[in-house]
Amino acid sequence: MLRSLKLEPEKCTGCLQCEMACSYEQEGVFNPAKSRIKVFTFHHEGVFAPYTCTQCDEAWCMHACPVDAIVINAATGSKDVLNDVCVGCKVCTIACPFGTVNYNQDTGKVIKCDLCGGDPACARACPTEAITYVDADQTGLERMRAYAAQSAQISPGS
Amino acid sequence: MAWTGKILRVDLSSGTCAAEALNMEWATQYLGQRGLASKYLSEEIDPKVDALSADNKFIMVTGPLTGTMASTGGRYSVVTKSPLTGTIACSNSGGFIGAEMKNAGWDMIIFEGRASTPVYLYLENEKAELLPADDLWGLSVWATDEALHKKHQDPQLRIACVGRSAEAGCLYAGVINDLHRAAGRSGVGTVMASKNLKAVAVRGTRGVGNIKDPVGFMQATQAAKQVLADNAVTSQGLPTYGTQVLMNVINEVGAMPTRNMREVRFEGASHISGEAMHEPRKSDGKPNLVTNAACFACTIACGRISTIDKGHFTVKNKPEYWGASGGLEYEAAWALGSDTGVDDLDALTYVNFLCNEDGFDPISFGATVAAAMELFDIGALTAEHTGGLEMRFGSAEALTRAAELTMTGEGFGKELGLGSKRLCEKYGHPELSMTVKGQEFPAYDPRGIQGMGLAYATSNRGACHLRGYTVSSEIMGIPEKTDPLVTEGKAGLVKAFQDATAAVDSAGLCIFTTFAWTLADIAPQIDAACEGGWTMEKLAEVGERIWNLERDFNLAAGLTGKDDTLPKRLLKDAANTGPAAGRVNELDKMLPEYYELRGWNAEGVPTASTRQRLGL
Numbered sequence: 001m002l003r004s005l006k007l008e009p010e011k012c013t014g015c016l017q018c019e020m021a022c023s024y025e026q027e028g029v030f031n032p033a034k035s036r037i038k039v040f041t042f043h044h045e046g047v048f049a050p051y052t053c054t055q056c057d058e059a060w061c062m063h064a065c066p067v068d069a070i071v072i073n074a075a076t077g078s079k080d081v082l083n084d085v086c087v088g089c090k091v092c093t094i095a096c097p098f099g100t101v102n103y104n105q106d107t108g109k110v111i112k113c114d115l116c117g118g119d120p121a122c123a124r125a126c127p128t129e130a131i132t133y134v135d136a137d138q139t140g141l142e143r144m145r146a147y148a149a150q151s152a153q154i155s156p157g158s
Numbered sequence: 159m160a161w162t163g164k165i166l167r168v169d170l171s172s173g174t175c176a177a178e179a180l181n182m183e184w185a186t187q188y189l190g191q192r193g194l195a196s197k198y199l200s201e202e203i204d205p206k207v208d209a210l211s212a213d214n215k216f217i218m219v220t221g222p223l224t225g226t227m228a229s230t231g232g233r234y235s236v237v238t239k240s241p242l243t244g245t246i247a248c249s250n251s252g253g254f255i256g257a258e259m260k261n262a263g264w265d266m267i268i269f270e271g272r273a274s275t276p277v278y279l280y281l282e283n284e285k286a287e288l289l290p291a292d293d294l295w296g297l298s299v300w301a302t303d304e305a306l307h308k309k310h311q312d313p314q315l316r317i318a319c320v321g322r323s324a325e326a327g328c329l330y331a332g333v334i335n336d337l338h339r340a341a342g343r344s345g346v347g348t349v350m351a352s353k354n355l356k357a358v359a360v361r362g363t364r365g366v367g368n369i370k371d372p373v374g375f376m377q378a379t380q381a382a383k384q385v386l387a388d389n390a391v392t393s394q395g396l397p398t399y400g401t402q403v404l405m406n407v408i409n410e411v412g413a414m415p416t417r418n419m420r421e422v423r424f425e426g427a428s429h430i431s432g433e434a435m436h437e438p439r440k441s442d443g444k445p446n447l448v449t450n451a452a453c454f455a456c457t458i459a460c461g462r463i464s465t466i467d468k469g470h471f472t473v474k475n476k477p478e479y480w481g482a483s484g485g486l487e488y489e490a491a492w493a494l495g496s497d498t499g500v501d502d503l504d505a506l507t508y509v510n511f512l513c514n515e516d517g518f519d520p521i522s523f524g525a526t527v528a529a530a531m532e533l534f535d536i537g538a539l540t541a542e543h544t545g546g547l548e549m550r551f552g553s554a555e556a557l558t559r560a561a562e563l564t565m566t567g568e569g570f571g572k573e574l575g576l577g578s579k580r581l582c583e584k585y586g587h588p589e590l591s592m593t594v595k596g597q598e599f600p601a602y603d604p605r606g607i608q609g610m611g612l613a614y615a616t617s618n619r620g621a622c623h624l625r626g627y628t629v630s631s632e633i634m635g636i637p638e639k640t641d642p643l644v645t646e647g648k649a650g651l652v653k654a655f656q657d658a659t660a661a662v663d664s665a666g667l668c669i670f671t672t673f674a675w676t677l678a679d680i681a682p683q684i685d686a687a688c689e690g691g692w693t694m695e696k697l698a699e700v701g702e703r704i705w706n707l708e709r710d711f712n713l714a715a716g717l718t719g720k721d722d723t724l725p726k727r728l729l730k731d732a733a734n735t736g737p738a739a740g741r742v743n744e745l746d747k748m749l750p751e752y753y754e755l756r757g758w759n760a761e762g763v764p765t766a767s768t769r770q771r772l773g774l
């Protein structure tokens with residue numbers, strides 16, 4: 001079963017534990033600036049929203065890469081960057097419509113979410129379950145349930 | 159080691175920035191943050207200096223756990239000499255700038271001297287430069303934040319700055335970071351402004367590494383997070399209601415200082431409580447509270463994000479206040495509400511916004527307004543003095559107008575900006591100032607919580623709840639329940655809380671973790687991150703060393719044991735209602751024992767053997 005990261009802004013408190021977990025897993029230091037997942041604060045609305053790569057099937061980044069440095073991980077479905085192949089041309093950062101592939105000036109390569117090989121550190125670190133790693137076919141299940149409850153006039157928590 | 163080992167020294171007089179190595183011997187004696195910067199300050203300035211002169215220094219400091227995955231590991235402090243109290247001041251703040259400083263590679267920034275014209279520090283990793291801030295001077299905190307983000311074209315820049323209140327000389331101006339987190343007490347922002355330093359803008363991309371035992375650290379921090387997640391206060395009470403969870407509780411036990419501490423219960427408490435912030439308002443059906451919010455790395459998330467009713471008289475024609483921003487914490491709600499007798503939640507939220515917008519301490523401000531209201535009530539202060547403002551208890555109009563004047567130091571706001579002590583002295587009634595060492599009280603009446611009276615009287619920065627929060631034990635039973643109306647055993651309790659708090663602050667952690675954590679949860683996290691063998695015992699000893707260092711600073715600054723006291727009202731006038739009815743604070747029963755336990759002589763001076771034991 002493939003899994004996807006499910007992001008729920010309404011549960012996020014903006015603590016950045018996910019960004020630290022990501023950078024620690026990937027870089028060995030606590031460094032939000034190098035995190036593959038980012039939390040955005042919409043101050044006037046009082047909203048915190050985590051965002052990262054959705055692992056598109058026909059990934060723009062992968063198709064745009066001129067040296068085939070972005071490949072599919074068969075086990076997780078993630079699109080992974082092969083560091084020793086990447087030439088740092090940044091074409092993938094232009095191609096990605098969501099902005100989730102970014103250049104790392106310290107290494108001269110691009111970085112993006114690789115689902116930590118199937119056990120994403122961000123989901124493990126999130127204290128409020130705003131980030132979970134769930135069945136890729138069922139990311140809408142809870143939202144459907146909430147609306148189903150509404151149509152049946154049941155309070156969502158029950 | 160989790161320290162970066164680097165200090166940035168900024169000479170504002172000559173306009174130079176230089177890196178230097180952290181004194182690691184001091185780091186092992188004082189840990190970091192509050193303790194370490196207090197050591198630097200003590201070594202580098204004469205405690206007798208005028209706090210607003212170029213001879214004072216202004217230090218921004220992180221702890222070894224700041225910037226790590228330890229829960230709440232994002233705290234930083236501002237350490238300087240206070241213009242409000244004349245004591246050493248350490249004001250602690252969350253938000254994100256502390257972690258950003260650490261990510262940029264710095265444990266501490268020491269500002270010295272005074273710039274001839276307004277400047278701000280721009281810090282991008284190793285690059286540090288002082289840039290002109292003439293165009294920022296005269297702007298609010300919020301406008302400064304926006305202008306700097308725009309100028310540097312960097313949405314990820316973290317900014318700490320002072321607002322117009324500090325520029326106007328308000329003696330309780332704070333340093334605001336990330337729009338609504340504050341190093342709020344004791345006038346540390348006033349010192350920053352006196353140096354012509356408007357802002358510090360930081361961008362750090364180096365990360366925090368150097369953890370002594372990374373695997374052990376991840377295990378220790380994970381275990382400690384689980385403790386927070388399993389505790390009802392830190393996993394439910396604080397996220398749901400914030401510190402405002404206390405409003406109804408403290409009112410119930412008759413320790414809610416009301417109308418300048420004339421009374422100990424506020425009849426309007428339920429209108430301004432954490433619960434009230436959840437209730438849908440009549441006009442638009444939305445609650446005051448939009449969401450809770452976390453500071454960097456915090457898995458508790460007690461922060462309040464609120465809105466004001468658009469139809470409320472304070473913001474009716476001011477759309478700039480219609481968005482969400484930092485909402486009421488318990489201390490602000492109490493000082494702006496109960497202490498002034500105002501129970502209008504929207505009015506309090508509006509004033510809270512102004513306190514953030516222009517950087518002044520809502521506790522000292524609210525308590526000063528309360529003092530002004532009592533002076534007005536007895537006829538010592540009249541509308542002639544206030545420029546027509548009718549300073550009546552319970553008047554939301556008076557409170558909100560007073561805030562609008564204080565934020566820029568206009569008219570009567572200039573006098574309110576000097577604090578309760580100076581105001582009451584000026585109008586001939588010093589006894590009506592509810593202060594210790596010149597700093598206004600926080601939200602716990604020491605007649606109903608005896609230990610807090612001793613904690614206030616002996617606090618090294620004047621009246622303060624964050625130096626020894628025995629409310630934990632006396633009211634909430636954490637770590638064990640003591641009777642709030644009893645004085646026996648409180649000297650030891652206060653000392654233990656003061657020492658432990660100094661250690662927690664110095665690690666870079668938030669004191670709110672101690673609703674769930676003890677030093678037994680904290681020590682393994684520090685020990686896995688830092689060299690030096692950090693046991694519970696060592697942390698308690700470091701805390702005690704810090705406490706005595708701060709005490710020594712204050713004694714050298716000219717304070718004496720005579721300053722370890724409370725206003726007469728709390729020592730002579732009994733509480734009028736509630737469980738503490740008929741009680742005063744019995745400080746005289748606790749203070750001598752406290753001095754003895756501290757190893758101080760009868761005048762409150764640390765003895766030679768105490769100094770020797772602590773390596774002072």
